[in-house]
Amino acid sequence: MTERMTGAQSLVRALEHMEVDTVFGIPGGAILPAYDPLYDSTKVRHVLVRHEQGAGHAAEGYAQATGRVGVCMATSGPGATNLVTPIADAYMDSVPIVAITGQVASAAIGTDAFQEADISGITMPITKHNFLITDPADIPRTIMEAFHIASTGRPGPVLVDISKDALQAETTFSWPPAMQLPGYRPVTRPHSKQIREAAKLIAEARRPVLYVGGGVHKAGASAELLQLAELTNIPVITTLMARGTFPDSHPQHMGMPGMHGSVAAVGALQQSDLIVGLGVRFDDRVTGKLSSFAPRAKVVHADIDPAEISKNRHADVPIVGDCKEVISDLVATIQASEERGDYADWWTVLDGYKATYPLGYDTFEDGSLAPQYVMERLGAIAGPDTYYVAGVGQHQMWASQFIGYEKPGTFINSGGLGTMGFAVPAAMGAKMGRPDATVWAIDGDGCFQMTNQELATCALEGVPVKIAVINNGNLGMVRQWQTLFYDERYSNTDLQTTRRIPDFVKLAEAYGCVGLRCERPEDVDATIEKAMEINDVPVVVDFVVHQDAMVWPMVAAGTSNDDIKIARDMAPKWENEDE
Numbered sequence: 001m002t003e004r005m006t007g008a009q010s011l012v013r014a015l016e017h018m019e020v021d022t023v024f025g026i027p028g029g030a031i032l033p034a035y036d037p038l039y040d041s042t043k044v045r046h047v048l049v050r051h052e053q054g055a056g057h058a059a060e061g062y063a064q065a066t067g068r069v070g071v072c073m074a075t076s077g078p079g080a081t082n083l084v085t086p087i088a089d090a091y092m093d094s095v096p097i098v099a100i101t102g103q104v105a106s107a108a109i110g111t112d113a114f115q116e117a118d119i120s121g122i123t124m125p126i127t128k129h130n131f132l133i134t135d136p137a138d139i140p141r142t143i144m145e146a147f148h149i150a151s152t153g154r155p156g157p158v159l160v161d162i163s164k165d166a167l168q169a170e171t172t173f174s175w176p177p178a179m180q181l182p183g184y185r186p187v188t189r190p191h192s193k194q195i196r197e198a199a200k201l202i203a204e205a206r207r208p209v210l211y212v213g214g215g216v217h218k219a220g221a222s223a224e225l226l227q228l229a230e231l232t233n234i235p236v237i238t239t240l241m242a243r244g245t246f247p248d249s250h251p252q253h254m255g256m257p258g259m260h261g262s263v264a265a266v267g268a269l270q271q272s273d274l275i276v277g278l279g280v281r282f283d284d285r286v287t288g289k290l291s292s293f294a295p296r297a298k299v300v301h302a303d304i305d306p307a308e309i310s311k312n313r314h315a316d317v318p319i320v321g322d323c324k325e326v327i328s329d330l331v332a333t334i335q336a337s338e339e340r341g342d343y344a345d346w347w348t349v350l351d352g353y354k355a356t357y358p359l360g361y362d363t364f365e366d367g368s369l370a371p372q373y374v375m376e377r378l379g380a381i382a383g384p385d386t387y388y389v390a391g392v393g394q395h396q397m398w399a400s401q402f403i404g405y406e407k408p409g410t411f412i413n414s415g416g417l418g419t420m421g422f423a424v425p426a427a428m429g430a431k432m433g434r435p436d437a438t439v440w441a442i443d444g445d446g447c448f449q450m451t452n453q454e455l456a457t458c459a460l461e462g463v464p465v466k467i468a469v470i471n472n473g474n475l476g477m478v479r480q481w482q483t484l485f486y487d488e489r490y491s492n493t494d495l496q497t498t499r500r501i502p503d504f505v506k507l508a509e510a511y512g513c514v515g516l517r518c519e520r521p522e523d524v525d526a527t528i529e530k531a532m533e534i535n536d537v538p539v540v541v542d543f544v545v546h547q548d549a550m551v552w553p554m555v556a557a558g559t560s561n562d563d564i565k566i567a568r569d570m571a572p573k574w575e576n577e578d579e
């Protein structure tokens with residue numbers, strides 16, 4: 001199939017062939033030629049956002065809820081630079097998105113032309129790959145390559161920057177193009193020798209743990225994980241990016257590791273003699289002070305990205321491969337052998353931690369609302385089929401700790417970059433990708449003020465997301481650090497919402513949404529139920545909570561996980577780990 005058309009038309013045609021149904025973006029001079037044929041496309045729906053950062057996070061939310069590539073579009077210069085934060089976010093959390101930007105005409109590149117920014121240079125370190133197209137003939141092939149790179153191997157963001165003259169020029173369109181990616185061949189099949197080594201260590205271990213990360217969900221391997229866990233009876237720990245990949249309610253689930261992890265999860269890692277890391281990064285928020293992390297553990301580390309293996313912690317058995325294949329090969333190898341580890345003593349220790357140090361929280365005598373209670377009730381009422389999309393801060397940690405996730409991919413948040421402003425647009429993208437699902441954003445009052453303009457997009461485009469603003473009147477997570485480490489000197493963390501500026505209920509109404517407010521525990525259920533009944537417009541609930549609620553447990557930054565506190569100046573009592 002060969003046809004004459006403009007570069008812009010060939011871009012839209014290529015997106016249609018890639019079965020893109022939704023693009024989030026804002027037009028401008030350099031990308032304008034592409035918006036003209038986009039206007040006629042019956043297959044690609046363009047969603048006009050209010051800020052390009054919203055477009056990028058919406059593409060991420062769409063990608064995470066659907067498993068498909070999310071697409072965003074912006075013009076050159078400031079449009080493109082507004083995408084930098086979501087691109088960096090997608091890079092850190094391995095989210096497959098394609099960002100398409102207009103660039104000034106090729107003859108003007110490098111002249112400081114109006115709205116010129118070297119966006120491919122700027123995003124070089126935060127994209128999996130990026131392209132600058134100045135020849136319209138390259139457009140279809142590059143689009144296909146961009147989608148391929150974004151979605152295969154370790155997923156990530158790909159930028160396609162197209163000069164205005166390439167969009168305007170006539171070209172010949174033909175499909176399918178032949179991809180030219182000679183150096184790109186992600187290894188998905190794990191090496192069988194490594195799998196046998198890992199199975200042997202598992203059988204020999206006395207205190208093993210499965211440390212499960214976002215890579216397991218991305219590989220679609222939660223069923224295999226359940227099989228491996230039940231076959232071996234090894235405890236399972238799910239990171240912030242893997243919440244729901246293994247059911248929270250499963251007796252083998254220990255909780256989340258790291259800075260705000262459960263005592264059972266943190267203790268299990270610290271005292272383990274074997275860590276089986278699956279699709280994880282040994283991130284500093286998980287390891288705490290690296291030199292004191294899990295000092296007696298051998299490490300099996302499986303990841304599709306060889307660059308992750310032994311990056312932070314030496315792997316005794318490195319396995320490069322797709323987690324679905326790695327885990328099913330492990331299951332098959334273990335099934336074929338007679339050898340099973342004996343972890344009875346280990347379970348006695350771990351069950352002790354779980355029973356002695358369950359997650360808990362303080363309530364307030366003045367009758368004000370505990371944010372953790374809001375999470376518990378939201379999880380109970382909205383249920384495990386809901387997608388929960390969090391912002392960044394205390395509310396994010398409470399959302400991870402207290403909602404209860406049973407299904408893979410139902411907790412979407414900004415883990416690696418920790419981007420305030422992620423929740424509202426990402427929830428919008430998730431809801432557009434999964435229109436039949438309930439989508440609750442859980443946002444902080446600080447985060448919400450960074451991107452709530454996308455409520456206008458949601459209201460006008462008919463995207464009935466629900467937003468729980470956990471309004472503690474503060475940049476709460478920063479305030480918590482000031483409480484603990486800066487002598488309660490609250491420098492610039494008070495958002496002064498005691499004066500209700502802005503009034504989130506009125507703000508919601510101004511944006512064509514329903515606004516509700518809840519300030520007392522006894523009203524929580526009725527408020528959530530009311531929000532659940534509204535399905536034609538977006539709903540914002542202003543949960544006014546106590547400003548002094550804190551996230552516990554906590555491992556202070558830079559300290560050892562052994563020094564985890566379950567409340568201020570309260571540490572768990574560890575078992576004597578040496579038998």
Ligand SMILES: Cc1ncc(C[n+]2csc(CCOP(=O)(O)OP(=O)(O)O)c2C)c(N)n1
Binds near residue numbers: 472478
């Ligand atoms: C874009 C951005 N700026 C600054 C920070 C640093 N930061 C992390 S959490 C936080 C406070 C967030 O406040 P809020 O949204 O009200 O959430 P809370 O912690 O109160 O639940 C800040 C400022 C960040 N993560 N992202």
Ligand SMILES: [Mg+2]
Binds near residue numbers: 444445470473475476
């Ligand atoms: Mg806050």
